[in-house]
Amino acid sequence: MTERMRHQISQALKKQLADYIEIRIEEREASRIQYRGRELEEVGRNTSLGGNVRALINGGWGFVSFNELDGLREKVELAVRQARLVGKEVSSFAPVAPVVEVVEPEAGKHPTTIPLTQKKSLLDEYNEIIWSTPKVQTSVISYGDAAKKVIFANSEGSYIEQTKMDISTRIAVVARENGDVQQASLSLGSNGDFGFMQGLHQQVKEAAQRAVALLSAPHFKGGEYTIVLDPILAGVFTHEAFGHLSESDFVYENDRLKEIMVLGRRFGGEHLNIVDGAAIPGLRGSYKYDDEGVTSTKTYLIREGVLVGRLHSRETATKMGEMPTGNARALDYRHPPIVRMTNTFIEPGSVSFEEMVGDIKEGVYVKNWYGGMTSMEMFTFSAGEAYMIRNGKIEELLRPVVLSGNVFVTLENIDAIGNDLEMNQGGGCGKGAQSPLPVSNGSPHIRMRKCLVGGR
Amino acid sequence: MEKVLELAKKAAEEAEVFLVSSQETPVGFEANRLKRLETRESISLSLRIIKEGRVGFAATTKLSDPKALVQMAVETAQFGVEARFALPSRQEYPQVEVYDPEVESIHVEDMVELGNSLMAKVRDHTPELVCEAGVTKNRGRVRILNSRGGEANYNKSFFAIGIEGTLIRDTDMLFVGEMDSSCRPITDLTALTGTVTQQIERARNTASISSAELPVVFTPHGVLSAFLAPLALAFNGKMVVQGASPLAGSQGKQLFDTRLSLWDDATIDYRPASRLCDDEGMPSQKTALIEKGMVANFLYDLQTAALAGARSTGSGNRARGSMPSPSVSALIIEEGDTPFEEMVRDIKEGLVVEQLIGAEQGNVLGGEFSGNVLLGYKVERGEIVGRVKDTMVSGNIYNALKELTAIGNEAKWIGGILRTPAIYCPRLAVASKG
Numbered sequence: 001m002t003e004r005m006r007h008q009i010s011q012a013l014k015k016q017l018a019d020y021i022e023i024r025i026e027e028r029e030a031s032r033i034q035y036r037g038r039e040l041e042e043v044g045r046n047t048s049l050g051g052n053v054r055a056l057i058n059g060g061w062g063f064v065s066f067n068e069l070d071g072l073r074e075k076v077e078l079a080v081r082q083a084r085l086v087g088k089e090v091s092s093f094a095p096v097a098p099v100v101e102v103v104e105p106e107a108g109k110h111p112t113t114i115p116l117t118q119k120k121s122l123l124d125e126y127n128e129i130i131w132s133t134p135k136v137q138t139s140v141i142s143y144g145d146a147a148k149k150v151i152f153a154n155s156e157g158s159y160i161e162q163t164k165m166d167i168s169t170r171i172a173v174v175a176r177e178n179g180d181v182q183q184a185s186l187s188l189g190s191n192g193d194f195g196f197m198q199g200l201h202q203q204v205k206e207a208a209q210r211a212v213a214l215l216s217a218p219h220f221k222g223g224e225y226t227i228v229l230d231p232i233l234a235g236v237f238t239h240e241a242f243g244h245l246s247e248s249d250f251v252y253e254n255d256r257l258k259e260i261m262v263l264g265r266r267f268g269g270e271h272l273n274i275v276d277g278a279a280i281p282g283l284r285g286s287y288k289y290d291d292e293g294v295t296s297t298k299t300y301l302i303r304e305g306v307l308v309g310r311l312h313s314r315e316t317a318t319k320m321g322e323m324p325t326g327n328a329r330a331l332d333y334r335h336p337p338i339v340r341m342t343n344t345f346i347e348p349g350s351v352s353f354e355e356m357v358g359d360i361k362e363g364v365y366v367k368n369w370y371g372g373m374t375s376m377e378m379f380t381f382s383a384g385e386a387y388m389i390r391n392g393k394i395e396e397l398l399r400p401v402v403l404s405g406n407v408f409v410t411l412e413n414i415d416a417i418g419n420d421l422e423m424n425q426g427g428g429c430g431k432g433a434q435s436p437l438p439v440s441n442g443s444p445h446i447r448m449r450k451c452l453v454g455g456r
Numbered sequence: 457m458e459k460v461l462e463l464a465k466k467a468a469e470e471a472e473v474f475l476v477s478s479q480e481t482p483v484g485f486e487a488n489r490l491k492r493l494e495t496r497e498s499i500s501l502s503l504r505i506i507k508e509g510r511v512g513f514a515a516t517t518k519l520s521d522p523k524a525l526v527q528m529a530v531e532t533a534q535f536g537v538e539a540r541f542a543l544p545s546r547q548e549y550p551q552v553e554v555y556d557p558e559v560e561s562i563h564v565e566d567m568v569e570l571g572n573s574l575m576a577k578v579r580d581h582t583p584e585l586v587c588e589a590g591v592t593k594n595r596g597r598v599r600i601l602n603s604r605g606g607e608a609n610y611n612k613s614f615f616a617i618g619i620e621g622t623l624i625r626d627t628d629m630l631f632v633g634e635m636d637s638s639c640r641p642i643t644d645l646t647a648l649t650g651t652v653t654q655q656i657e658r659a660r661n662t663a664s665i666s667s668a669e670l671p672v673v674f675t676p677h678g679v680l681s682a683f684l685a686p687l688a689l690a691f692n693g694k695m696v697v698q699g700a701s702p703l704a705g706s707q708g709k710q711l712f713d714t715r716l717s718l719w720d721d722a723t724i725d726y727r728p729a730s731r732l733c734d735d736e737g738m739p740s741q742k743t744a745l746i747e748k749g750m751v752a753n754f755l756y757d758l759q760t761a762a763l764a765g766a767r768s769t770g771s772g773n774r775a776r777g778s779m780p781s782p783s784v785s786a787l788i789i790e791e792g793d794t795p796f797e798e799m800v801r802d803i804k805e806g807l808v809v810e811q812l813i814g815a816e817q818g819n820v821l822g823g824e825f826s827g828n829v830l831l832g833y834k835v836e837r838g839e840i841v842g843r844v845k846d847t848m849v850s851g852n853i854y855n856a857l858k859e860l861t862a863i864g865n866e867a868k869w870i871g872g873i874l875r876t877p878a879i880y881c882p883r884l885a886v887a888s889k890g
Contacts, residue, residue, distance in 0.1 A: 032778075033535075037698050042779050043535045044513040045528040050498070061492035067499050067517040082493035085564070120535055138698040174700045174821065179854065181702050181822040222850060222887030223667055253487035254586050256624035334496060371817035377629040378846065380814025380828045402818050402826040404848050406889075408627040452889055454826040454848035 002151070002161070005069075009153045012072040018055045018080050019091040021155040024291065025051035025069065026333040028148035029112050033119060035127055035141040043116065050333040055079040056093060060086025065334045092318040096294050098157035103288050105163035111145035111194050119143060122197060126204045130173050133208035135215065137176035143169045143197075148332075150291075158293040165192030166284060166438045168426065171204055175211040182214035182399075184384065187369070187426025189438065191284050196425075210385065213397055220386065220398045222455035226363035227403065227448050228356055231422035233369050233383055234443030239344050239429070240372035240379045241407050242267070242274055243441070246301045246309075247327070247431075248316035249339040250376060258320070265307045268411035271349045274302040276311060278326060278342035284425050284438040285342030289326070292337055296326040302411075313339050331434035341429060345442040349417030356416045356447045363389040364453060369427070370400065380404045402454040410448065418444030457601055460503060460522040465603050467530050468505035468512070472543050472602040474735060474774065475501050478594055483567045485589040488575055490568055500776060503529045506543075510536040511759075513779050540762035543602040549732040549739050553725040556640045559593050559613035567591040570643070574619050577649040582656050585621040585632075592616045600737045608737045613639050614728055616872075619652060630659055630843070631830065637872040639726040655810065655831065661842030663834035669883045671806035671835075671861065672849060673799045676868040678809035678832070679876045682825045684787065685816040686853045687718070690823065691745045693756035693771070693782045697763045702823055702854060706751045713860040715792055718746040720755060722770065722785035728872035729786035736772035736780050743769045745787075757782040789876040792863025799862055799880045801838040807886055808833045808840060809849060826850035846889040856881050 009023050027049045034042040052065040053076050062082025064075045123141055130139045145167040152160045172185035184207045190196045229237060244250070251257045277298030278287045287296055292314050299309045312320070313328035316339060328337035357365065368384030386398040421444045428436025457473050464471035477499040484492045502515035503525050512533025516525050568591075575587045594614040601607055618635030632655040634648050674682055695701035703711070722730050722740035733739050736758050744752040756764060757772030757780050772780035800808065807829070815827030829847045833840045857879075864877030 036694065039537055040535060041537055042513070043532045043537075044515065044779060045532055046515045047524070047528070048500075048517040050517055060490065063492060063494040063496075065494075065496045065498070067497065078495060082495070086490050086493055088490075116532070116535060138700045174698075176699060176702075179702045181700065181819070183819055183821060222848060222885055224889060254622065254624070256586075260624070260627055334498065336492075336494075370819075371814070373814045373817065375629070375631055375813055375828075375830050377627065378813070378828050378830065380817070380848075382814065382817040382826075400819055400824075402814055402828075402848065402850070404814065404828040404846070406846055450889075452846060452848060452887060454850040454887055455885065 005151060006159065008072050012076045013153065013155050016076055016080055016155065018057050018083060018155065020056040020093055021076060021080070022054050022292065023051065023072070023076070023153050024333055025151040026148055028146060030144065030146035031112060031116065032144045033123060033142070035123060035139065037138045038127065038131060040120070052333050053079040054336055055083040056091050057083040058087025059089035059091050061336070062086065063336045092315060094314040094317040094324045096314060096324060099289065099293055100159045102161045103163070105165070106192065110147060111165060111167050111192060112147045114194055126171060126200060129201060129204045130208045133212060135175050135177060135212045136173055136208055137181070138174045140172045140174070152289070152291065152293055154293055160289050160293055162287065162289060164287065167192065167194060168428065169197060170426070171207065173208045173211040175215055177215045180215055182211055184211035184214065189284050189425040191282065191286055191438070214399060217397045217399050220401055220453070220455035222453055224450045225453050226360050227451045227453070228360070228363065228365045228389065229446050229448065230367040231420065231443050231445060232424045233366050233381065234446045235345060235424040235441035236369045236372045236381050238274060238346050238443055239341060239439070239441040240374045240381050241405060241410055242301065243276065243341045243344045244374045245376050245407055246276065246311050247339040247341070248310050248312050248320060251310070252316040252319045261307065261310070263307055266305055267302055267307055268305040268414055270304045271417050272302055272305045272411065272414060273300065273347040274344070275300055275347060276341050276344040280343050283343045283423060283440040285440050290328045290337065291330045292328040294324045294326040294328065296342070299325045311339050311341065313337065329437060331437050335434050338432065338434065340431065340437055341439050343423070343440045345421065345423065346417065346444065346446065348419050348421040348444045351416040351418050353418060353420070353445050356418060356445060357389055357394065358392040360389045360392060364398070364401065365389050365394050366401065366403065377408065378404065378406050404452045404454065410451070413449045413451070414446050415449055416447035418446060420444045457599060460501065460525060461601055461603065463522055463526045464503055464505050464529065467526055468507035468533065470506035470543055470603050472504045472600065473501065475599045476596065478596040480592060480594040481564065482590060482592040483564065483571055485571050485575060485587065488579065488587050490572070493564060501525065502774070504779065505529045505533055506539040507533040509538055510534070511539045512536050541758035543604045544606045544737050545604045546606055547733065547737060547739050549608070550723050552723050552730050552732045552740060554613070554639045554730050555611040556613050556726065558641050559615050559639070560595050562593055562641055567593065570617060574617065574645050574648060577645060578619060578621060578652050581653045582623065585623050587619055587621045589619045590617070602737065606737045608733045610732055612731065615641050617642050617648065619648065621652060623656070632656055635871065637728045639728060658833050658840050659831065659843035662845060663842035665807060665834045665844045665847055665886060665888050666805060667887045670886045671803050672881050672884045672886070673806070673808045674879045675808060675810050676870050676876045676878060677811055679789070679879050680870045680874050681812040681827065682809065682815050683853055683857070684874055685820050686823045686825060687787065688784045689821055691754050691784070693754045693760035693764060695821065696754045697760050700821060703751055708750060710750050711854065712746055712749040712857045714749040715860065715863055716746055716749050716857060717790040719744045719788050720771070720784050720786065721788055724786065727786055734770040734772040735774040738768045738770045738772060740770045755782045755784060784873070786872070787874050789867070791865055791867045791877045793865050794862035794880070795865055796878050799864070799878065800835050800840060802861070803835040804837060806835045807844065807849065808835060812849065823853040825853065844888065848887045849884055850887070851884045856884060
């Protein structure tokens with residue numbers, strides 16, 4: 001399809017009157033397997049082909065998405081008409097040198113070519129482990145993989161083809177006793193390599209045992225505590241508490257927010273460094289070019305505790321007088337790109353786990369995640385596992401807890417950063433109607449003073 | 457469609473084709489002004505087959521290649537779940553109005569005008585508010601065809617308008633907002649602006665609240681953010697069949713306050729969640745879930761109904777490109793008899809919850825909710841005195857809804873999926889940074 005498509009795209013873009021136009025065409029192939037209980041509940045395959053046109057005139061945007069690729073030129077004209085109706089100012093759009101490149105997918109990574117039988121027999125093994133655990137009520141195992149080819153072209157002469165792969169899985173165990181229902185789960189993913197799906201037997205067994213153990217775990221009294229976060233949950237914290245605030249589309253047209261988020265503002269101690277970047281290879285948020293054809297980067301958001309950067313699209317970068325960072329991403333062809341995170345993490349420090357826990361009199365050790373959410377200022381994130389810490393020792397398992405904080409004080413309350421960075425590749429990120437977008441996040445173990453923990 | 461069905465019938469014993477298409481026109485406003493106009497067209501065709509007693513499934517947007525679609529479905533059928541149901545033959549459908557041609561004929565310019573006037577009204581009240589707004593119209597079409605002669609075909613119109621305002625003082629951020637949706641055009645902005653300006657008024661001051669067990673009133677928005685997710689899961693037939701719902705086996709038991717009645721209804725004219733039949737072609741209906749505190753029924757699609765030995769409640773839903781699965785259409789909680797002001801007057805120290813964040817991230821299946829109060833107000837000696845911050849509310853619906861102090865006398869649609877009055881709980885755990 002490529003040659004003909006390329007020709008159609010260049011014809012459609014010819015002699016159009018707009019400040020900027022881009023066309024994105026996507027072809028996707030996906031498969032999905034879901035077990036509920038002992039039975040395989042759903043196995044399905046899905047193919048799609050679709051595209052969109054986005055046009056910019058005098059600061060106003062037009063956007064047209066479609067499944068039917070015929071009449072591309074008319075679709076461009078419609079987007080141009082829409083943009084003209086909206087635009088009343090001057091377009092701000094960071095200049096980027098045109099790129100013509102076909103990015104070859106990495107060899108040996110094509111999850112959609114692995115036969116369903118092979119995927120299924122592995123999931124069967126894990127389900128067997130779950131069901132051999134007493135008091136398990138049911139299990140939910142979902143697995144999905146997708147490969148998509150994206151063609152991007154714009155009115156500045158860029159033409160980029162990229163192939164993107166994604167695999168994600170969630171293995172959840174539900175235990176029940178009387179009316180009480182508890183869950184424990186495992187969320188993992190990769191940017192195409194099926195290997196991570198193998199050898200999860202021990203982790204699955206532990207999740208099953210944990211779900212059962214939660215039935216007899218005590219409730220937790222809410223309040224302010226010193227907490228230690230494991231790398232997985234600290235990664236979710238980084239994403240929710242600070243990452244979303246770094247997305248400039250939230251900031252760039254709000255003068256008050258620009259004052260708050262001024263570069264140079266101190267957010268945490270000198271040991272705190274937070275980074276985001278799609279240029280870091282091999283992770284679920286990795287890519288070469290974003291959905292505006294901008295080369296990916298690695299961006300320091302916080303360096304030595306001070307705000308030094310943020311995530312940009314071409315429009316937000318120009319409006320804030322900064323450089324684009326290659327963070328404009330669209331979930332799929334049905335949506336325009338917006339500013340998103342990619343791979344976000346706290347860089348490792350020097351404190352060992354033992355030192356971190358050692359001087360806590362009463363606190364909570366929180367691990368693993370259920371989810372997280374932010375309103376920019378206040379955020380919450382929930383732990384899959386929580387343990388009491390008393391006199392420097394990790395003690396009994398508690399019911400799952402939700403943690404909450406205020407970004408303008410919480411980062412300052414981080415008083416220890418571990419030496420053991422780990423990346424979390426499970427789940428996905430939601431923003432607006434665009435969810436779940438593949439991202440990764442990570443951190444070493446961190447300790448936080450005065451964290452608000454919900455409980456009853 | 458007919459072609460796909462014909463090919464599929466040759467490859468399998470039973471087949472069902474589902475076609476959904478839509479044309480959506482969103483108008484978006486950012487930072488108090490018009491930012492973008494969009495047109496989104498989409499179409500998706502899915503095929504479900506029963507081959508050697510097992511279900512196969514495939515979906516595509518490429519209508520030009522029916523053979524490939526049938527082949528994918530056949531490939532998955534060898535691993536598929538055992539089909540416990542029969543596809544429905546031709547059914548009688550209730551009269552449910554969900555299409556108004558007026559929606560389609562609204563001009564984009566009028567939508568722009570509507571969005572602008574909504575923002576202007578709210579900013580008349582508070583000029584420093586930075587607003588985002590959206591006005592959307594949509595026309596959808598659904599067709600279902602199966603090998604037993606079952607057939608459904610309907611159009612649906614949709615119109616929505618919403619606003620979100622941000623008010624920033626130092627590092628303090630206040631978020632207010634409201635949205636409304638219908639199958640008919642919305643032109644009256646009074647209720648929308650009234651809600652937003654009331655939120656701003658109530659949040660004008662900030663107040664600190666004790667960490668303790670306190671009385672809590674959930675506004676209709678608050679009910680949505682705390683209770684909707686656990687209720688929707690608990691009554692989902694799939695969770696019930698697996699025994700994963702805490703309500704499994706509780707049919708007929710009195711587990712909630714005797715004044716609490718809840719039902720699911722997809723038959724109300726011009727509501728966004730309404731339709732004449734579900735995505736498997738089963739007729740829509742009104743299903744009682746809680747009757748005066750007693751667990752009445754659960755929501756089923758064809759497969760889960762068969763597993764439960766029950767009848768489908770017309771609750772088979774397909775998220776984009778997936779297999780049908782039971783889910784709620786529109787949940788409705790019956791009104792009580794207490795005005796909101798009276799609930800507030802009753803409280804010495806307590807909380808009014810308008811919106812929680814993160815409440816849906818804990819053990820929702822177990823009925824737990826625990827969230828940060830994004831928008832909520834402290835009540836002191838019978839009066840709302842200001843907005844609370846850095847505060848969490850936690851509870852479990854099976855305790856919280858067991859004994860209520862009162863249920864509001866005025867129900868309101870929230871997000872097109874829930875109609876509810878305010879709910880007043882006597883005691884819930886509140887944790888706050890003093």
